[in-house]
Amino acid sequence: MRFLIRIIFFFGLTVIYAQDNQPKVSLSFDNVNLKNAFSQIEEVTNYRFYFVDAWLGDKIVSGKYENTPLNEVLEDIFKDTILNFFISNKKGIIITRNSVIYDELPKGFFGNEKKETVDSGEEIKVNPVFQIKDGISKKRRAQTIRIGRENKNSDRSSFTLEGYAINSRTGAPVSNLSIIVKNKNTGTDTDKNGYYEIELSPGLNILETSAMGVANQTKRIIIYNDGELDFNLEESLEVLDEVIIESNVNENVKSAITGAEKVDVEESKNIPLVLGERDVLKVATTLPGVTTAGEGAVGFNVRGGKSDQNLILLDDAVVYNPQHFFGVFSALNPFTLGEVNIYKGSIPAEYGGRLSSVFDIKTRDSDAKEFKGEASIGPVTGNVVLETPVFKDKSALMVGGRVAYANWILRSLDEENLQNSEASFYDVVAKYNHKFNENNKISATGYFSRDDFSITSDSLYIYKNRALSLNWEHKFNEKNRGNLIVVNSAYEFDIEFDGDTNGDFKLGNSIEETELKLKMKYLYSDRLKFDYGISSKLYALRPGNKKPDGAESIVTPVNVPKERGLESAAFLSGKFDVTKKLLLDAGIRFSVFNTLGESSQRIYQEGLPKNDGTLIETREFDKNEVVETYGGPELRLSARYLILPDFSVKASYNNTIQYIHRLSNNTTASPIDTWKLSDLNIEPQRANQYSIGLYKNFNQNAYELSLEGFYKRLDKILDFKTGAQTLLNQNIETEVLQGDGKSYGAEFLIRKNKGKFNGWLAYTYSRSFIKLDSPFREEQVNDGDFFPSNFDRPHDISMVTNYKFTRRFSLSANFVYQTGRPVTFPIGNFNFNNSEFVVYSDRNKFRIPDFYRLDIGFNVEGNHKKGKVAHSFWTISIYNVLGRNNPFSVFFVTDEGEIKGLQSSIFSVPVPSITYSFKF
Numbered sequence: 001m002r003f004l005i006r007i008i009f010f011f012g013l014t015v016i017y018a019q020d021n022q023p024k025v026s027l028s029f030d031n032v033n034l035k036n037a038f039s040q041i042e043e044v045t046n047y048r049f050y051f052v053d054a055w056l057g058d059k060i061v062s063g064k065y066e067n068t069p070l071n072e073v074l075e076d077i078f079k080d081t082i083l084n085f086f087i088s089n090k091k092g093i094i095i096t097r098n099s100v101i102y103d104e105l106p107k108g109f110f111g112n113e114k115k116e117t118v119d120s121g122e123e124i125k126v127n128p129v130f131q132i133k134d135g136i137s138k139k140r141r142a143q144t145i146r147i148g149r150e151n152k153n154s155d156r157s158s159f160t161l162e163g164y165a166i167n168s169r170t171g172a173p174v175s176n177l178s179i180i181v182k183n184k185n186t187g188t189d190t191d192k193n194g195y196y197e198i199e200l201s202p203g204l205n206i207l208e209t210s211a212m213g214v215a216n217q218t219k220r221i222i223i224y225n226d227g228e229l230d231f232n233l234e235e236s237l238e239v240l241d242e243v244i245i246e247s248n249v250n251e252n253v254k255s256a257i258t259g260a261e262k263v264d265v266e267e268s269k270n271i272p273l274v275l276g277e278r279d280v281l282k283v284a285t286t287l288p289g290v291t292t293a294g295e296g297a298v299g300f301n302v303r304g305g306k307s308d309q310n311l312i313l314l315d316d317a318v319v320y321n322p323q324h325f326f327g328v329f330s331a332l333n334p335f336t337l338g339e340v341n342i343y344k345g346s347i348p349a350e351y352g353g354r355l356s357s358v359f360d361i362k363t364r365d366s367d368a369k370e371f372k373g374e375a376s377i378g379p380v381t382g383n384v385v386l387e388t389p390v391f392k393d394k395s396a397l398m399v400g401g402r403v404a405y406a407n408w409i410l411r412s413l414d415e416e417n418l419q420n421s422e423a424s425f426y427d428v429v430a431k432y433n434h435k436f437n438e439n440n441k442i443s444a445t446g447y448f449s450r451d452d453f454s455i456t457s458d459s460l461y462i463y464k465n466r467a468l469s470l471n472w473e474h475k476f477n478e479k480n481r482g483n484l485i486v487v488n489s490a491y492e493f494d495i496e497f498d499g500d501t502n503g504d505f506k507l508g509n510s511i512e513e514t515e516l517k518l519k520m521k522y523l524y525s526d527r528l529k530f531d532y533g534i535s536s537k538l539y540a541l542r543p544g545n546k547k548p549d550g551a552e553s554i555v556t557p558v559n560v561p562k563e564r565g566l567e568s569a570a571f572l573s574g575k576f577d578v579t580k581k582l583l584l585d586a587g588i589r590f591s592v593f594n595t596l597g598e599s600s601q602r603i604y605q606e607g608l609p610k611n612d613g614t615l616i617e618t619r620e621f622d623k624n625e626v627v628e629t630y631g632g633p634e635l636r637l638s639a640r641y642l643i644l645p646d647f648s649v650k651a652s653y654n655n656t657i658q659y660i661h662r663l664s665n666n667t668t669a670s671p672i673d674t675w676k677l678s679d680l681n682i683e684p685q686r687a688n689q690y691s692i693g694l695y696k697n698f699n700q701n702a703y704e705l706s707l708e709g710f711y712k713r714l715d716k717i718l719d720f721k722t723g724a725q726t727l728l729n730q731n732i733e734t735e736v737l738q739g740d741g742k743s744y745g746a747e748f749l750i751r752k753n754k755g756k757f758n759g760w761l762a763y764t765y766s767r768s769f770i771k772l773d774s775p776f777r778e779e780q781v782n783d784g785d786f787f788p789s790n791f792d793r794p795h796d797i798s799m800v801t802n803y804k805f806t807r808r809f810s811l812s813a814n815f816v817y818q819t820g821r822p823v824t825f826p827i828g829n830f831n832f833n834n835s836e837f838v839v840y841s842d843r844n845k846f847r848i849p850d851f852y853r854l855d856i857g858f859n860v861e862g863n864h865k866k867g868k869v870a871h872s873f874w875t876i877s878i879y880n881v882l883g884r885n886n887p888f889s890v891f892f893v894t895d896e897g898e899i900k901g902l903q904s905s906i907f908s909v910p911v912p913s914i915t916y917s918f919k920f
Contacts, residue, residue, distance in 0.1 A: 012099070021070050022087070024213075027175050029077070038093075039076055045070065047087070051095035055083060065605070066145075070531035082149045082224075087741050093447040098146040098224045148225025158526045159317040160226045164195040165190045168232040169368035171393045172671065174214060175338070177231070182206035182218075185250065185645040192338035192364050209233070209569065225479060226526070239880040250697060256575065256585035256640040256690040258652040259303075259345020259708060259747075261287045264621060265337045270802050270812045272857030272877035276378045276915035278334040281322060284359070286798035286814065287909040288708070288747030288762045289622045292399040293821060294790050294888050295906040298327040302344045302712055304743025304768030305356030306717075308585075308662030308675075309685075312359040315445040317467035318513060320491035320675075322359075324404070324425040324451055326907070331449045331465060334376045335385040336429050345691040345710065346652040349587030350519055350572030355687040357655045357716065363445055365433045366398035380404050381915075395434035402427050423802060425451040439475040466490040470520030480522040482533075489513050496549065504606040505548040507728075509540045509674045516731045527577040535567040538659070542673050543727045558728045559867055564596040565677040567659055573636060581642040584888065592631035593659040597621030601680045602731060609776050610681060610734050619680075625708065630684050632657060651690075652678070658685040659920075661718045663726045663736075674726070686715045693747075699738055704751040714741035719772055722781070722843070737779055739772040741787070759801035768792040782842045788822045795819045799832040812877075820847040823890050825901070848903070851886045855879050870920035 025044050029037050034056045061077045074085050074093070086094045086101035087747045094101060147161060165174040173194025178186040181200065188198045205221045214233040221229070252489040261284070268283045281300070284290050289303050296323060299307025312319045314332065324331045343351070368388035375384040385400035402428040427449035447467040454460045468488045475481045492507035516560040521531035532542045543560040573587025599621050605614040621627050638652035660683065664673040678684045693708030702847070716738045722725065724735035745766030752758045768791060773784030781787070797817040804810040822844030829838050857877035862870075880886075887903035 003808045014124070014212070015043060022069040024067045024069055024364050025073060025075075026066050026068070030062045031060050031062050034059050034077065036062065037767070039074070040692035041070070041093075046091050047093050048091060048625045049093045049095060052097075056098045057081075066667075068140075074842060076147075082146070084150060090355055098148065099223070100149055100150045106205055116595040121744045123196070124779045132546050134625055144220040144222065145229060147221060147223045147227035147229060147883045150298070154225070154525060156202070158199045158201050159586070160197060160523065160526050161200050161221065161223060161229055162195070163228045163230040165194045165196065165231040165233060166213075167369075168549060170367060172369055173365065174231075174233055175201065175364075177214070177233070179207055179212040179231075179536045180208045180210075182208055187250070192362060198498070207208045221428055226523075228478070248745065250646055253646055253648045253695045253697055254583075254640070254642070254648060256583045256638045256652075257343070257348075258638055258650045258693055259343065259710070260624045261290075261342040261344070261791070263287075263340035263342070263430075265334060265340060268334060269803075269873065269875065270810060270857070271800055272812050272814050272855040272875070272879065274858075275329075275380050275879065275911060276875050276877050276913035277329050277381065278376075279330040280328045280334055280337060280361075281332065281359075283800075284340070284342060286756045286762060286800050286816070287342070288749050288759075288796075289766065290342065290357075290711075290767075291744075291791070291793055291796055291818065293326070295517070295886060298323055300357075301768075301793075303712060304741075304745065304766050304792070305688075305712075306662070306688075306789075308660075308792070309687075310359060311351060311357070312361070313352035314361050314444070314447055314467050315363055315447070315487075316471065316485050316515075316517065316779055317447070317469040317487040318489040318811040319465055319467055320489065320511060321463060321465055324427070324449070325423065325453065329381070329425070331387065331425075331427055332361065333383065333400045333402050333427060333429050335361050335383060336377075336398060336431070338362050343656070345689070345693075345708070346585065347588045347636060348531070349571040349634075349636045350531060352569050352571075352589050352591050352634060352656065353537075353567060353658060353660070355685055360590060363398075363431050365397035365443065366431065368393055368433075368435070372920060374917065376915055377885045378915035379577040390432070394436075395432065396718035398429075398431045400429045402742050422452055422454040424453075425449065425715065427465075430896055443471045458497060460495065460496040460498075461494075463493040464491070468500075479523045482518065485515075488516075497551070502549040502550075502552045503554045505546055505555040506547045506549045507544070508542075511675045514538050516598050524852050530572065530574045530575060532570075532572040534568075534570045536566065539565040539674055541677060543676065543732075557684065561599060562727055563599065563677045563679070563760050565659065566594045566596060567802035568592050568594075573696070583640045585636075585638045585640075587636040587646065589629070589634040589636065591634060591657055591659075593657075593684065594629050595627040595679045596623075597625040599627060599628055599679075600621040601627060602733070604681070605626060607773075610732075618671050628678070628679055628680050629657065630657075645784075646701070648695050649693070650695065651692045653688070653690055654684070655688045658687075661685070663718075663732065676732060682718070682736065683716045683738060685717055702752065702754040704749070704753065706749045707746065709744075709746045710740065711744045714743075717741040717770055737774075737781070738773045739770055740786075741768070741770045741789070743768040746754070746887065756804045757801070759799070762796075762798045763798040765794060766792075766796065766889065767794055786842040787842065788844045791821060792844070793821055808861045810859045810861075812857040813858060814857075817852040818850065821888075822846070823848050825890075848890050851882055852882075853886060854877075854881050856881050870918040872916065872918040875915045875917075877913055877915075879913070880907050881910050883908070883910050 023045055027040055027044055029140050042869060043046060051522040063076060065073050071087060083099050084100050148159060151820045160641045163175045167174055172579040175190055175192045175194060177190040178187065179189065179198060183653040189194050190196045200221065200223050202223060205223060207219045207221055209217045209231060214235055217231060217233065258696040263280045263283050265280055266427045268280050269278050272281050272282055273279050285292055291301050293301065295459055300310055301307060302310055315563055322331050324328065340355060341360045344357040346356055368389045371388045373384065373386040381402055381404045383399065383402040387396060387398045404424050418656040429447045430462055431445045433443040449465045451463050452460060470486045472484045490510065490887055492508065492510040492513040493508060494705050515535060515537040517533065517535035519531065523864065524530060541563040543563060545560065548555040569591040570587040571587060576584045578584055589912060601619045601621065603616045603619055604610045624811050634657060635653065635655050638650065640648050640650045642648050659678045661676045662673050663676050663835045675684060687708060689712040691708060693706060696705045718741060719869040720736050721735055721737060726732065726735060729735060743766065747766060748763045751760035768789040769785045772787050774780050797813045802810055802812045823846050825841050825846045827841045855877065857875055860874040862872035885905050888906050890901055890903045
């Protein structure tokens with residue numbers, strides 16, 4: 001080694017890089033190692049190689065060169081290595097690892113100092129050549145790692161380092177590992193697969209890692225070009241002393257996405273909810289811009305949108321009804337979930353088909369090293385999830401099941417009317433993940449849920465979800481990777497009526513979709529990244545049928561014809577760092593929807609109301625014949641400008657198209673609602689949304705603050721005529737109206753991430769209006785003026801807090817306040833032809849009382865003694881501790897000739913619960 005250094009020093013004193021006078025050589029290599037290749041070159045030239053044997057590795061080269069300059073030959077054989085070379089006119093070729101030998105001194109080599117400011121505000125003088133301050137103790141010297149091959153002609157200001165964090169004992173990925181660049185205001189965290197990606201400046205970077213349950217690491221990275229580095233982490237048994245986790249450092253400030261939220265699945269266990277159930281979707285409603293129509297309401301309203309305008313995905317498969325028991329519980333098993341990302345402003349171009357939001361929910365990969373599990377038992381449900389390796393270190397299977405046992409509770413109550421009641425549900429999920437090699441992984445997910453509900457009734461309500469997903473992830477090279485995804489989803493609702501007469505019947509509807517999707521990622525450079533892909537989805541709807549149940553039933557069968565449609569799309573998006581402060585995220589999605597036969601389509605006179613009197617003809621379409629085609633471009637544009645490293649302003653624009661509609665003329669969505677595809681008479685819904693916001697972090701990211709405003713215009717929003725009949729209506733277009741909509745508002749969020757006391761306060765001011773206008777009175781609502789939608793709730797306040805007395809004991813609280821939603825009241829009555837009629841107000845002119853609720857919970861975490869069979873967690877909570885009788889709906893009855901208003905409530909008294917869960 002000393003000999004090599006002397007040689008390098010000798011040749012380095014003579015500035016003689018004779019690039020233009022390179023000798024030309026003719027030779028060929030046939031599967032030889034680098035050392036033999038050097039020997040062949042030395043035989044045909046007067047040059048001698050100087051190198052360290054250990055640097056050459058087992059690289060094999062092949063190639064044929066005819067009268068080729070020597071430097072081009074060397075570039076070719078070194079192209080897939082981290083080796084560089086320097087050709088001297090002293091007839092020497094010096095091989096270096098990673099770095100380049102320069103033939104002139106860099107600018108500022110002698111004494112030119114520059115100033116750099118670190119996050120602490122301390123000003124440090126740094127000589128770019130001779131001084132490097134890494135702040136690492138000599139007692140714990142960090143490992144130095146060189147990444148990439150230096151390119152002398154490169155002018156790049158940063159390079160991309162990526163890799164995986166792995167538990168060295170189990171081989172399992174380490175998610176949410178915080179990776180910080182010391183003395184620089186930047187960092188990242190690993191995803192559920194342990195993958196990370198970070199931009200580093202050329203030269204020396206000090207990386208520090210931290211996460212719960214693993215020992216911290218510090219690495220000195222000297223980066224010359226893009227490269228990979230995996231972290232093999234040791235388990236830590238000393239983390240109980242103090243654990244500080246920083247994930248997504250400044251991500252809320254630095255990303256270009258507006259209106260994006262992430263739900264921490266693990267922390268959701270500390271939020272008190274009804275009957276002690278962990279529910280990530282309920283937690284989502286405590287975030288700005290996400291609301292529900294009330295307790296017991298199915299679906300979500302995001303930024304003034306309808307519940308059918310949200311795309312809810314479980315491992316890329318659509319879940320049409322992600323809630324049990326008419327919205328009281330989540331239908332997604334929280335023990336199996338890994339990530340929950342919500343997009344309500346800047347919706348990425350890969351997603352389409354909905355106007356308001358995307359809930360992208362991912363299950364976690366199971367452990368391929370050892371058998372483990374998690375279980376819980378509460379007042380109403382029991383839950384268990386098991387994980388087991390299939391092929392050691394390569395593949396594993398996770399199976400989870402949850403079941404409700406509320407039936408015995410109903411039947412044990414001292415209420416005769418409830419003795420024959422039924423209220424039960426269950427859901428199961430299974431996931432298999434297999435890693436073939438570093439470049440190929442597959443995962444398959446299956447999900448099924450079922451609800452059975454019957455309270456003091458002779459009708460049994462049954463609704464079911466099914467979702468299947470297959471994902472193949474392939475890494476082509478360092479710059480290209482992709483996913484091929486096949487999914488199938490289905491939702492089915494049925495009513496079984498068993499009365500005392502011969503009118504028994506079964507009624508049901510269903511929707512099914514199958515999608516094939518290819519999405520790709522391309523890293524063009526450290527400043528420009530692309531996402532692109534194609535997808536195609538086939539819909540099959542059974543809008544509804546009714547048939548007699550039993551031989552004695554006299555019910556007349558009714559069958560609404562099936563519907564089919566094909567939705568296809570191509571998308572392209574890119575992230576471009578224009579400058580260090582300005583980041584653009586732009587994309588376009590072009591979608592096309594084809595309504596398919598076999599079907600019958602009614603043709604009405606143009607410009608007139610759709611009814612039997614304006615019917616011209618009924619047109620028949622054969623199977624797979626295209627009935628109608630809709631489509632168009634969907635732009636996705638967002639930008640971020642960094643005012644300070646922890647303070648940014650963002651703006652975005654999105655236009656979206658939705659080809660499927662939920663048919664419901666109730667005040668709130670319900671599981672019995674049916675779905676309808678766009679066709680000749682019902683056009684797709686469209687929306688344009690504008691957002692702008694300010695984002696600021698304080699006190700080393702201990703506090704997050706955001707303020708965001710939005711404005712949305714909608715077209716062809718589906719609503720119904722007054723008194724419309726939607727159930728089993730074969731000519732539904734005669735009952736629907738399509739109009740304009742608008743919503744606007746502001747969202748405020750302050751979050752505390754560190755310390756004993758943490759949580760967030762969210763406030764949303766949001767208005768949502770719809771306009772149903774027409775030259776014809778029968779198609780007008782409220783004289784054709786804008787009026788509040790069913791889910792218009794101007795003020796929404798949520799506060800979620802958690803105070804840790806010790807590492808094991810904590811107290812949680814959850815407070816919610818919402819403006820009462822709109823409602824239509826009767827305002828009078830009159831007699832005509834000896835009949836009494838009720839006069840109603842304008843639609844949604846009044847409001848039900850405001851909603852507010854306080855929940856509290858006390859959490860006890862088991863100790864962390866080594867060798868324990870299981871780690872336990874107790875939650876003791878009281879839902880609606882104030883006993884507020886919040887109205888779910890208001891309805892009117894006639895009692896002895898007098899119209900009386902009544903209200904229904906879901907939980908009108910405090911509901912205590914205790915839940916025990918454990919991991920093993």
